[in-house]
Amino acid sequence: MxxxxxxxxxxxxxxxxxxxxxxxxxxxxxxxxxxxxxxxxxxxxxxxxxxxxxxxxxxxxxxxxxxxxxxxxxxxxxxxxxxxxxxxxxxxxxxxxxxxxxxxxxxxxxxxxxxxxxxxxxxxxxxxxxxxxxxxxxxxxxxxxxxxxxxxxxxxxxxxxxxxxxxxxxxxxxxxxxxxDSDRLKSAEMAQRVQAPASNVVAGAVATPPASMNFSATLYNLQPADSIQPQYYKDEGRDKFQDVEENNVKSVAAEPVSTFSIDVDTSSYSFMRRQLNSGVLPQKDAVRIEEMVNYFDYNYALPEKGADPFQPTIAVYDAPWKQGDKIIHVGIKGYDIDTKPRSNLVFLIDTSGSMNSPDKLPLLINSFKLMLDSLSPDDTVGIVVYAGSAGTVLEPTKAGDKQKIINALEQLHAGGSTAGAEGIRQAYSLAEQALIKDGNNRIILATDGDFNVGITNPKELKDFVERKRDEGISLSVLGFGQGNYNDQMMQTLAQNGNGNAAYIDNLSEARKVLVKEASSTLFTIAKDVKIQVEFNPAMVSEYRLIGYETRHLNREDFNNDKVDAGEVGAGHAVTAIYEITPTGGAKAVDDLRYAATKEKAEVKPQADGEYAFLKIRYKEPNGDTSKLMTRPITPNDDVKFDNASDDVRFASAVAGFGQLLKGSKYAGSMTYDRVIDIGNNARGKDEFGYRAEFVSLVRLAKSAATLQPQK
Amino acid sequence: MTEPDDHRLAREAQAGDRRSFAALVERHYGFMFKVAWQWCGVREDAEDIAQEAAIKLAQHIDAFKFESAFTTWLYRLVLNTAKDYYKAKNRRNTREQPMFEDVVYASEEPSPEQKLEQKDILKALAGLPEQLKETVILVCWQGLSHKEAGDILDCPEGTISWRVHEARKKIAEYLDIQRGAKHHG
Known part of the structure; x- marks a missing residue:
C-alpha cells in the first residue's frame, strides 16, 4: 500500500x-x-x-x-x-x-x-x-x-x-x-438499544474471522477497537471472592441447632486446582471446603425406588485432626433418573474481550461441543452472546441438528465489553420461546464473571433470576479463566436460579461437569434442600459445621418453605461434616456461669444417648410444599476411622486439606502428609482418576506452602 | 486562503473582542470536529473532543504567536486534546465503541469489496500507535505535506517520512493478515 x-x-x-x-x-x-x-x-x-x-x-x-x-x-x-x-x-x-x-x-x-x-x-x-x-x-x-x-x-x-x-x-x-430493580433491568436493556442496535451486535460478535485476534500480536499494541483485541486478554489478581468468616465452634448449650442449605457447587475445587497447578496457593477466601468435599462422587446408599429422592448416610468417627473430637459425617445421594425429561437449553456465552484467552472462550466452545453428545436429539439448544451488546446467535435448535449448533459455536469470538444484564434477558426470552412444560428449561451462563456494563449490582440480577426461576427456567453458571473471575456474582446467580455453579479449568473438567455429571447438573430431583441438626447437650458439648459458611440459614428458615435453598440433581452426592466435642471433652467455649442449672434440661427419654437429631427438608422439583425426613444420630453410627468406608475417609481427607488451605485455626494436627496418606488409602475404584488427582494436588500444595506465605 | 482572516481574528480575540473570538471558533469548529473524528472514529466522542478543544482554544488563545498558520496551531491543540480525552476515558474504563461506523462516502457508494478494504484500513489506522496514527491522519487524510506535518508535530520532516513509511508497513501487514484470514477461513 x-x-x-x-x-x-x-x-x-x-x-x-x-x-x-x-x-x-x-x-x-x-x-x-x-x-x-x-x-x-x-x-x-x-x-x-x-x-x-x-x-x-x-x-x-x-x-x-x-x-x-x-x-x-x-x-x-x-x-x-x-x-x-x-x-x-x-x-x-x-x-x-x-x-x-x-x-x-x-x-x-x-x-x-x-x-x-x-x-x-x-x-x-x-x-x-x-x-x-x-x-x-x-x-x-x-x-x-x-x-x-x-x-x-x-x-x-x-x-x-x-x-x-x-x-x-x-x-x-x-x-x-x-x-x-425491574426498571433498572429495563433501563439496561434500553441502554443497549441506545448504544447499538442488536443486529450490529450479532454481526460484530460472529462475523469477523478469528484471525483478527492475532493481528495485534504480530503488530503492536492496539487501542481497543471493535473486534481488534490484544492478543490474549490477561488479567491478574482481580479475582473476586466473598470474604467469609469460617464457621466457629458453637456451644450446644447456647445454640443447640445448626441449620444450613445444601450446596452442590464444585467451582471452588476447580479454581483451587488451577491455582495449585500454576504453583500458587489459592486465596483463602477462594477455598470453600464443602465445595471441595462435594466435588467428588460418593457411593452413599441410594433410596428405595418411589420413596424419598435420597436417604442420609451417617458415620461418626474420631476426628483425624483433633484428639477427643468426633466427626459426624452426613452424606446423601440423589437417585439417578432412567428417563430424562426433555431439555430446553440456552447457552448464554460471554464473548467480551476478556474471554479472549485459550482457557476461556475456546475451552468453553469445546466444552459445549462435548455436552451436545449427552443431549437427546429432541432437546433444543439456543445460543445468546453478550459483549458490548447482546445478541441471539442461534434460535432454539434441535440437538439432532448438531452440525448447525457446532457451526454457531465455532463462529463465536471475543470482543467488546460485557453487557451481561441484556444477555440474560435475551437468553430468558429465548428459553421462554422454546419452553418445555415439566421439562428441563435452563440457561447455562458461561463467563469469566464480570458483568461490567448494565446491572452491576448482584442484588438486582439476583432478583431477576429469582423471578424467572419461579416461571420454571433455571440458571446454571459455568466459570472460566482466572484473573478477573467474579466468584461471588456467579455463586449468587446460580444459587438464586435453582442452578449450580461450576468452574471449568480444562477439558476434562468440562467432561466431568457437562457430560459425566450432565444429568445431575441438568436434572433437579429435589429442590430447596435444607439440613437441620439438633445436638443433644447430654452427649455433645460443642459442634462446628465444616464449610457451608455461605449457606447458613436461621433456625426458623428450616420450616419456612418460602426460604430458598440448594438443589440436588440426579445422582448428586452431598456431604456435610460436623466436628463435635462429646460432653466431658476439652471444650473451646467455657460454660456459662449463669446458665449452668438451666443446661440440665431434661432430655426426652427416647432420645437418651443420641448425639443429635437430623432433619432434612426438601421439595419435589415442581412442588411448593416441603417434605420432612428425620433420623437420630446415635452411637450405633460410631465407626472406627480405619474401618470407615473409603468414601467417608476420603471426604475427611478433603475437608482436612481444605482447612489447611484456608489456614483454618481448626486445622489441628492435620498435615499435608497425613492428607496424602488418608487420601491415598481411600481412593477406592476412582474410575476417572479424580481422587488420584486430588492426592497430587495436595503434594503441589505442600511444596507451594513451603515456598510462599499464603495471601 | 483564510489565513490572513484567521490571524486578524486571532489578534482581535487576543485583544478582547469576543465577536472575533466567536467568529474564530464558529469558523473552525467543523475543522476541529473533523480532526477529532479522524482520530477517534466515533461521532459522539469527536463532539466531546471538539468541545474540549474549543474551550482550550479560549483559555489559551494568547499562546498563539502568529508564527504559523492558525490551523497548524489548532491541529496540535485538537490532537493533544484527543489524546488527553482518551487517557481520561481509559482511566474511567468506559466501554469500547465500534469505530468509523458513521463514515460518509465522498462520491458514490463504493463496492462491497472496496468497503471491506476501507473498513480494514480504518481499523488498522485506529490501531496504530499514537505517533504513527497522528502522522497518517495529517499526511494521508488531511493531505498535508511532510513539512507541514513536521511543523505541527514538532519533529523533522525526515521523521514524518519515516513514520508514514512505518505506518504504511503496519497497515499493509494488517491487510495481509485480514486477507489471509479470509482465504483460510
Missing amino acids: DEQKLKDMLAHLHAPEPEETSKNQALNGAMMAYDQKMQKKTQGVANADRLTGINNLFNNVRRNLMPNKRVLSGLMAAVSVIALTGVFLSYAVTQSGRGSGTIDRETSIIRAAQMAQMQAQPAYRKTLEEDNKRRAEYVAQSGSSALPIPIATAKEEGAEASRMPATPRADMLVEGKVAK
Whole structure:
C-alpha cells in the first residue's frame, strides 16, 4: 500500500456532520471560557476575586458534570445572566429551550439508560419541556432586570439561576437510585438499544474471522477497537471472592441447632486446582471446603425406588485432626433418573474481550461441543452472546441438528465489553420461546464473571433470576479463566436460579461437569434442600459445621418453605461434616456461669444417648410444599476411622486439606502428609482418576506452602 | 486562503473582542470536529473532543504567536486534546465503541469489496500507535505535506517520512493478515 493509494482511499472517506446541538454547546462553552479569561485579564484582581464563586462553580461543573452536555448548556444559560452581549444571551436561550436529545457516552451506561427511559416517558418529557420553558423565561426576565444592576448582584442572581437547570438532573439521579430493580433491568436493556442496535451486535460478535485476534500480536499494541483485541486478554489478581468468616465452634448449650442449605457447587475445587497447578496457593477466601468435599462422587446408599429422592448416610468417627473430637459425617445421594425429561437449553456465552484467552472462550466452545453428545436429539439448544451488546446467535435448535449448533459455536469470538444484564434477558426470552412444560428449561451462563456494563449490582440480577426461576427456567453458571473471575456474582446467580455453579479449568473438567455429571447438573430431583441438626447437650458439648459458611440459614428458615435453598440433581452426592466435642471433652467455649442449672434440661427419654437429631427438608422439583425426613444420630453410627468406608475417609481427607488451605485455626494436627496418606488409602475404584488427582494436588500444595506465605 | 482572516481574528480575540473570538471558533469548529473524528472514529466522542478543544482554544488563545498558520496551531491543540480525552476515558474504563461506523462516502457508494478494504484500513489506522496514527491522519487524510506535518508535530520532516513509511508497513501487514484470514477461513 503506497502513500498515494492510501491518500486516495482516505480522501473518499469523510467525517459525518456533528450534531447542531453539540456544536452550539461547544461554542457556548468556548464563549464562557473566553469571557472568564477576559474578565480575569482586563478587570484586575478585585473583580477576579468577586467572580470566584462563579469560577468555582464553573470548575466544579467542569470536573463533575462536564460529561453531561445538557447540564452544561443549562448552566451556561444561567451564567449568561452575567454575560454582557445579546448575541450570547440568545445563544444560550435557544440552547436551553432545545432540551436534550443527546445522551452522553461518558455518563455511565446505567445513567444513560435511566435518562433514556425517563425521556421516553411522556410525563417526563412534558416536565422537561415545561422546565425548559420556565428556564428560558426566567433567564430572559432576570437577564433584562439583572443587566442594569451592579455586577455583584448580578452574580448572585446568576448563581441562583444556575442552580435551577441542574435540578431536573439531580432529581433524575435520585430517582434512578431508588428505581425498582425491574426498571433498572429495563433501563439496561434500553441502554443497549441506545448504544447499538442488536443486529450490529450479532454481526460484530460472529462475523469477523478469528484471525483478527492475532493481528495485534504480530503488530503492536492496539487501542481497543471493535473486534481488534490484544492478543490474549490477561488479567491478574482481580479475582473476586466473598470474604467469609469460617464457621466457629458453637456451644450446644447456647445454640443447640445448626441449620444450613445444601450446596452442590464444585467451582471452588476447580479454581483451587488451577491455582495449585500454576504453583500458587489459592486465596483463602477462594477455598470453600464443602465445595471441595462435594466435588467428588460418593457411593452413599441410594433410596428405595418411589420413596424419598435420597436417604442420609451417617458415620461418626474420631476426628483425624483433633484428639477427643468426633466427626459426624452426613452424606446423601440423589437417585439417578432412567428417563430424562426433555431439555430446553440456552447457552448464554460471554464473548467480551476478556474471554479472549485459550482457557476461556475456546475451552468453553469445546466444552459445549462435548455436552451436545449427552443431549437427546429432541432437546433444543439456543445460543445468546453478550459483549458490548447482546445478541441471539442461534434460535432454539434441535440437538439432532448438531452440525448447525457446532457451526454457531465455532463462529463465536471475543470482543467488546460485557453487557451481561441484556444477555440474560435475551437468553430468558429465548428459553421462554422454546419452553418445555415439566421439562428441563435452563440457561447455562458461561463467563469469566464480570458483568461490567448494565446491572452491576448482584442484588438486582439476583432478583431477576429469582423471578424467572419461579416461571420454571433455571440458571446454571459455568466459570472460566482466572484473573478477573467474579466468584461471588456467579455463586449468587446460580444459587438464586435453582442452578449450580461450576468452574471449568480444562477439558476434562468440562467432561466431568457437562457430560459425566450432565444429568445431575441438568436434572433437579429435589429442590430447596435444607439440613437441620439438633445436638443433644447430654452427649455433645460443642459442634462446628465444616464449610457451608455461605449457606447458613436461621433456625426458623428450616420450616419456612418460602426460604430458598440448594438443589440436588440426579445422582448428586452431598456431604456435610460436623466436628463435635462429646460432653466431658476439652471444650473451646467455657460454660456459662449463669446458665449452668438451666443446661440440665431434661432430655426426652427416647432420645437418651443420641448425639443429635437430623432433619432434612426438601421439595419435589415442581412442588411448593416441603417434605420432612428425620433420623437420630446415635452411637450405633460410631465407626472406627480405619474401618470407615473409603468414601467417608476420603471426604475427611478433603475437608482436612481444605482447612489447611484456608489456614483454618481448626486445622489441628492435620498435615499435608497425613492428607496424602488418608487420601491415598481411600481412593477406592476412582474410575476417572479424580481422587488420584486430588492426592497430587495436595503434594503441589505442600511444596507451594513451603515456598510462599499464603495471601 | 483564510489565513490572513484567521490571524486578524486571532489578534482581535487576543485583544478582547469576543465577536472575533466567536467568529474564530464558529469558523473552525467543523475543522476541529473533523480532526477529532479522524482520530477517534466515533461521532459522539469527536463532539466531546471538539468541545474540549474549543474551550482550550479560549483559555489559551494568547499562546498563539502568529508564527504559523492558525490551523497548524489548532491541529496540535485538537490532537493533544484527543489524546488527553482518551487517557481520561481509559482511566474511567468506559466501554469500547465500534469505530468509523458513521463514515460518509465522498462520491458514490463504493463496492462491497472496496468497503471491506476501507473498513480494514480504518481499523488498522485506529490501531496504530499514537505517533504513527497522528502522522497518517495529517499526511494521508488531511493531505498535508511532510513539512507541514513536521511543523505541527514538532519533529523533522525526515521523521514524518519515516513514520508514514512505518505506518504504511503496519497497515499493509494488517491487510495481509485480514486477507489471509479470509482465504483460510
